[in-house]
Amino acid sequence: MLRTIASKEYRELLRDGRFRWAGGIVAGLLLVAGLAGFIAWREQAAQRDAAQATMQATWFNQPPKNPHSAAHYGLWAFKPQMPLAFVDRGVDPYAGTASWLEAHRMNEFRFRPAMDATAAQRFGEWTAAGVLQQLIPLLIILLGFSAFAGERERGTLRQLASLGVPTATLLRGKALGVTAALAVLCVPAAVIGAALVTMSSGASGLLRLGALSTVYLAYFGVILTVVLVVSAQARSARAALVTLLALWAANGLLVPRVAADVAQAAFPTPTAREFQAQVQRALATGIDGHSPRGARADALRDSVLRTNGVSSVDSLPFNYDGFAMQRGEEHANEVYAHYFAQLWDRFGQQDRAQLVGTVVAPVIAVRFLSMGIAGTDFGQHRAFAEQAEAYRQEFNRVMNHEIRDQARADESFSYQADSTLWRSIPAFTYEAPSLGHALATHTVSLTALGAWLVLAALLVRRERRIEVA
Amino acid sequence: MRELMAFEWRVLRRERTLWLVLAIFIGLGAYASASGARFTGERRAAIAELITEQCARLDSIAALMPQLDAGTDSVPSFLDPRMPAIAGRGAAAQYAILPPGPLTALSIGQADVQPFWAQVTTRTKQTFFVNDEIENPARLLAGRLDVAFVILVVFPLLVLALTFDVVAGERERGTLALVLAQPVEPRRVLGAKVGLRAILVAGMAIALSIGAAVATGLPLSDAQTVLRLIAWSGVVLLYGAFWFSVALLVNARRLSAAASAVALLGAWLLVIVVLPALAAAAISVTHPAPSRIALTTQLREATDAAAERRQDAVATFLLDHPGAASDSSARSDPFVQAVALQDAAERTMAPHYVAFDAALDAQRRAAERFRLLSPALVVQGALLDLSGSGEHRFRHYERQFDRYHETWRETFTARMLRQERLNAATLAALPAWMFVEEGWSTLGARLAPGLLILLTLVLAIGVSGWRALDLAGRTA
Numbered sequence: 001m002l003r004t005i006a007s008k009e010y011r012e013l014l015r016d017g018r019f020r021w022a023g024g025i026v027a028g029l030l031l032v033a034g035l036a037g038f039i040a041w042r043e044q045a046a047q048r049d050a051a052q053a054t055m056q057a058t059w060f061n062q063p064p065k066n067p068h069s070a071a072h073y074g075l076w077a078f079k080p081q082m083p084l085a086f087v088d089r090g091v092d093p094y095a096g097t098a099s100w101l102e103a104h105r106m107n108e109f110r111f112r113p114a115m116d117a118t119a120a121q122r123f124g125e126w127t128a129a130g131v132l133q134q135l136i137p138l139l140i141i142l143l144g145f146s147a148f149a150g151e152r153e154r155g156t157l158r159q160l161a162s163l164g165v166p167t168a169t170l171l172r173g174k175a176l177g178v179t180a181a182l183a184v185l186c187v188p189a190a191v192i193g194a195a196l197v198t199m200s201s202g203a204s205g206l207l208r209l210g211a212l213s214t215v216y217l218a219y220f221g222v223i224l225t226v227v228l229v230v231s232a233q234a235r236s237a238r239a240a241l242v243t244l245l246a247l248w249a250a251n252g253l254l255v256p257r258v259a260a261d262v263a264q265a266a267f268p269t270p271t272a273r274e275f276q277a278q279v280q281r282a283l284a285t286g287i288d289g290h291s292p293r294g295a296r297a298d299a300l301r302d303s304v305l306r307t308n309g310v311s312s313v314d315s316l317p318f319n320y321d322g323f324a325m326q327r328g329e330e331h332a333n334e335v336y337a338h339y340f341a342q343l344w345d346r347f348g349q350q351d352r353a354q355l356v357g358t359v360v361a362p363v364i365a366v367r368f369l370s371m372g373i374a375g376t377d378f379g380q381h382r383a384f385a386e387q388a389e390a391y392r393q394e395f396n397r398v399m400n401h402e403i404r405d406q407a408r409a410d411e412s413f414s415y416q417a418d419s420t421l422w423r424s425i426p427a428f429t430y431e432a433p434s435l436g437h438a439l440a441t442h443t444v445s446l447t448a449l450g451a452w453l454v455l456a457a458l459l460v461r462r463e464r465r466i467e468v469a
Numbered sequence: 470m471r472e473l474m475a476f477e478w479r480v481l482r483r484e485r486t487l488w489l490v491l492a493i494f495i496g497l498g499a500y501a502s503a504s505g506a507r508f509t510g511e512r513r514a515a516i517a518e519l520i521t522e523q524c525a526r527l528d529s530i531a532a533l534m535p536q537l538d539a540g541t542d543s544v545p546s547f548l549d550p551r552m553p554a555i556a557g558r559g560a561a562a563q564y565a566i567l568p569p570g571p572l573t574a575l576s577i578g579q580a581d582v583q584p585f586w587a588q589v590t591t592r593t594k595q596t597f598f599v600n601d602e603i604e605n606p607a608r609l610l611a612g613r614l615d616v617a618f619v620i621l622v623v624f625p626l627l628v629l630a631l632t633f634d635v636v637a638g639e640r641e642r643g644t645l646a647l648v649l650a651q652p653v654e655p656r657r658v659l660g661a662k663v664g665l666r667a668i669l670v671a672g673m674a675i676a677l678s679i680g681a682a683v684a685t686g687l688p689l690s691d692a693q694t695v696l697r698l699i700a701w702s703g704v705v706l707l708y709g710a711f712w713f714s715v716a717l718l719v720n721a722r723r724l725s726a727a728a729s730a731v732a733l734l735g736a737w738l739l740v741i742v743v744l745p746a747l748a749a750a751a752i753s754v755t756h757p758a759p760s761r762i763a764l765t766t767q768l769r770e771a772t773d774a775a776a777e778r779r780q781d782a783v784a785t786f787l788l789d790h791p792g793a794a795s796d797s798s799a800r801s802d803p804f805v806q807a808v809a810l811q812d813a814a815e816r817t818m819a820p821h822y823v824a825f826d827a828a829l830d831a832q833r834r835a836a837e838r839f840r841l842l843s844p845a846l847v848v849q850g851a852l853l854d855l856s857g858s859g860e861h862r863f864r865h866y867e868r869q870f871d872r873y874h875e876t877w878r879e880t881f882t883a884r885m886l887r888q889e890r891l892n893a894a895t896l897a898a899l900p901a902w903m904f905v906e907e908g909w910s911t912l913g914a915r916l917a918p919g920l921l922i923l924l925t926l927v928l929a930i931g932v933s934g935w936r937a938l939d940l941a942g943r944t945a
Contacts, residue, residue, distance in 0.1 A: 025738070039754055047762055051766045054766045055766055094606035098762055118752060118860055119850070120749060120839065120849065257611050258614060259611070271514075272602050368607075378606055
């Protein structure tokens with residue numbers, strides 16, 4: 001019986017011109033979004049890889065110079081494109097793509113791609129993830145809003161009931177029918193997606209694509225349940241459609257924006273100037289604010305002289321400037337690490353606060369999970385920033401130690417090193433967090449989506465009796 | 470006619486839909502206004518902070534200078550603010566500030582991803598034109614619920630909710646036959662129904678624009694702001710008229726109320742989602758943004774190349790900048806050398822910069838063309854442009870900025886070569902930054918084509934819809 005109901009629903013949907021149109025449009029948009037995303041992705045990935053290679057070469061090929069000059073020369077770290085970024089660009093357009101690694105300071109990320117895009121693109125641009133998050137639910141609404149309400153209006157629901165069809169079977173059959181109709185669209189999309197992912201990253205991307213598909217299937221399941229339940233409860237097909245559209249607009253258009261505003265109001269971030277001022281203050285006076293730079297320098301020199309039992313830095317067995325610069329560097333590292341961690345943790349708090357909105361808008365949890373799996377969430381941006389910073393600290397350490405160990409007391413800034421030193425530091429590479437690691441940072445989103453699934457199951461179970469007229 | 474409209478109003482005001490629509494509209498409008506006011510408030514506070522910092526810094530230098538001259542105070546030479554090279558490179562640097570646009574509180578647009586200030590120094594623009602405001606990228610991704618969003622996306626839905634069943638509603642309730650039995654011309658009845666709804670829609674459009682302007686605290690005593698607000702309201706009216714005329718056309722098709730609702734929803738999806746998506750995809754595929762990453766590596770290579778030919782760079786620089794107090798001392802001055810190297814690198818970079826800007830401008834122009842695909846994009850462009858939060862005002866800022874930067878550099882280079890020392894008086898006379906808004910003629914020329922096309926479209930759809938609209942035919 002289940003099969004009969006499902007196949008009736010499926011055939012009816014496929015034969016309805018309106019749904020063929022709507023499905024065709026959504027499928028077309030998914031295709032356009034996926035392909036346009038892939039073309040841009042490939043272009044940007046190539047540009048980035050070429051630029052990083054050039055940048056690394058400029059570092060390796062520096063002429064002989066003072067190691068501290070080399071540290072000031074520094075190099076840029078460009079953020080690589082994650083394999084699934086063409087499906088879900090996540091925060092990439094808004095988080096900056098490059099950071100300059102230099103002596104003494106940790107720089108913020110620069111070049112947000114969104115700044116160089118046009119407002120028309122920001123309004124109209126759809127990634128494949130956007131289509132999956134917003135338009136497929138709309139399609140599910142169009143496919144399912146009249147499943148019960150329509151039959152009730154036509155009087156066929158009463159007939160079905162008189163045949164003794166159990167409500168649960170009817171509900172499952174209709175769900176299956178709509179799912180089958182949806183699969184006509186989603187399965188080819190997944191196949192094309194898999195082909196593109198294989199082209200971009202080989203088999204490793206397929207695991208992530210699998211995880212991504214699971215999340216979206218769960219999301220569609222939740223939406224479908226809500227649609228069928230509303231259709232079963234609504235007085236008329238028109239009422240069902242209006243209710244569902246209102247829910248859709250709240251889920252996709254309104255609640256995520258409001259949640260982001262509320263999160264910012266609840267956990268405010270400093271302005272760029274405030275942040276810089278905090279950092280400068282801490283650099284000058286220490287994080288505790290009680291050890292001014294001059295006093296720190298004096299204390300360091302005195303203690304070094306005491307431990308080595310000499311009266312002047314010139315008599316030390318190593319170059320004091322190199323030593324002191326590294327100490328200064330370490331202090332700065334500590335300050336930057338402290339304030340950047342504070343800022344990034346604040347973003348994390350805001351993101352978790354946004355997730356409260358999931359109570360009414362499951363799309364928020366799905367959005368975070370989708371970015372996480374695609375490798376484009378803020379957590380993974382932060383991972384890149386932290387690895388770049390570790391690289392910056394490392395080359396500064398090597399440069400300072402070179403001066404400390406190799407330069408005579410009077411040649412701190414005239415001592416010259418050559419490319420052997422520059423090449424002694426391996427090229428910068430980014431180790432992206434594994435899928436498991438990325439997902440582990442999204443337990444709240446996973447739980448929220450899970451809770452929605454449980455709720456959906458409960459709603460289905462509760463639907464024992466449906467008014468037939 | 471007025472009587473008929475009054476009857477219609479009595480019917481309409483007893484429907485839940487009207488009040489629901491108005492409640493949603495007012496609620497969202499209020500939220501969006503508050504959100505926009507908050508954004509511009511934060512921006513203004515940040516700008517005030519910058520100006521305070523700049524004044525304090527310049528005052529302290531001005532106070533320090535006479536003491537240094539008199540020898541009552543001393544600083545290391547690399548911090549001496551009287552040296553043009555030191556002052557121009559940071560100590561006396563001024564902020565080139567882009568204030569929030571006249572109506573940014575109504576439409577935040579791109580303002581949240583564009584830098585709004587830069588501390589102009591004698592160094593290359595690439596080193597300081599990078600001040601992104603700190604913002605959680607997840608929030609930027611979510612987008613803003615500002616008044617422009619309410620107008621572009623939600624307002625059409627509300628217009629459609631009010632107008633989808635002007636005729637079908639009466640027919641389905643079975644009252645159409647009764648109406649036709651009255652001794653009134655059907656056309657006049659229709660006119661009353663349509664006219665009343667038109668007044669409602671227009672009222673909503675104007676009320677939202679003016680209400681939001683008042684709620685966000687825009688300076689309504691300023692003529693420029695008021696002019697822009699009038700233009701903005703006109704655009705919103707036109708947009709409302711577009712959706713209204715589409716509804717008329719669908720009403721004329723004699724569909725059932727449910728079918729016309731679905732058809733209108735399809736139109737909404739087409740205009741708000743599908744066509745903009747195609748336009749955006751077309752822009753990003755045909756005109757991808759030029760790569761800042763590539764520019765960064767090119768600048769580095771140019772700088773390295775200049776450093777390898779240091780003497781050549783200095784010689785060329787001194788040829789280009791006659792007026793040095795002493796050529797030989799200039800040649801050995803490390804500050805002159807630094808500026809000369811930068812100059813040489815910039816000369817190598819010039820074609821890259823030109824290409825970058827040309828690509829960006831071409832992308833902007835392409836975006837303007839592709840906008841014409843969807844009325845929603847035309848209106849979005851107009852609203853953003855009028856409020857000053859789109860890409861054009863930013864490019865306008867960038868161009869002024871480039872000129873200011875150029876002047877700044879020339880001023881300091883000349884003084885450095887003449888081996889002048891700055892004093893409090895010269896400090897006060899340094900070129901000051903002043904942002905000038907775009908003129909109406911530029912703005913109008915940019916907006917006119919799209920809006921005229923939209924107006925033609927509205928008239929064509931509206932007139933044909935009104936002509937085809939008929940009460941006769943099937944009454945049940």
